[in-house]
Amino acid sequence: VWGQAHALAAAGVMAVLPGAVIVERSFLPDPAMVALVTTTAWLFVAYLQTERARYLALAALVGAWGFCTKVPGLIVGLPLLYATFALLGRRAFAPRRLLAFGLFGLAALVPVVAYYQWARYLANSYPPYHFAGDGNWVWHSGLANWLAQGYFAGRLREHFLGWIWTWPVLLMVAGGLLLR
Numbered sequence: 558v559w560g561q562a563h564a565l566a567a568a569g570v571m572a573v574l575p576g577a578v579i580v581e582r583s584f585l586p587d588p589a590m591v592a593l594v595t596t597t598a599w600l601f602v603a604y605l606q607t608e609r610a611r612y613l614a615l616a617a618l619v620g621a622w623g624f625c626t627k628v629p630g631l632i633v634g635l636p637l638l639y640a641t642f643a644l645l646g647r648r649a650f651a652p653r654r655l656l657a658f659g660l661f662g663l664a665a666l667v668p669v670v671a672y673y674q675w676a677r678y679l680a681n682s683y684p685p686y687h688f689a690g691d692g693n694w695v696w697h698s699g700l701a702n703w704l705a706q707g708y709f710a711g712r713l714r715e716h717f718l719g720w721i722w723t724w725p726v727l728l729m730v731a732g733g734l735l736l737r
Contacts, residue, residue, distance in 0.1 A: 574726060586627045593623025594630040601637050601661075605644045613657060617664035624669040 600616035603609070623630045641649050641658075648654065680688035695703055703709075718724060 570726065570729070574722060590623050590627035590630045593619055593626060594633040597623055597665075598633055598636055598640070602640050602644070605640060610657070613661050614664070617661050620665040621668040624665065625672045628669075628673070 597616050597620035600612050600619060604612035604616060677688055680686065717727065722730070
């Protein structure tokens, strides 16, 4: 985005971050999901700029794949909405475009809903009768418990200082935010 020097600096920092090294040694769906939804955003913006339907179809396909990888990828909808209005303005409400956006939404979300319904069925039908992430929602332990934990800010602080970033990297981040 900002050029080769910034890209090399970012790659260098990522190469020495303890959290990045640990996470990248593990098989986790998060990196794949991030790559897929970022590609979805890129393809969607390419569609907005060129109006080529193949970009929108590919964005829906890659988006569905990314959202099936991990549901939090759906947050990419907010940048897509922003890009739509930033690039098209009021033209986004043209009937032809609204139809294209509706078809994009259906093509991207129907496979995700079907996949998670199937995964839920499997979790309820076969041992060990567990659905990934089940029980980790606010409504299971109650909002009072989450508030009592201080939104887990203490644990987040531990992760940032000792595992993900460490003090030297936090100082570099602070310097990067304050200095051009």
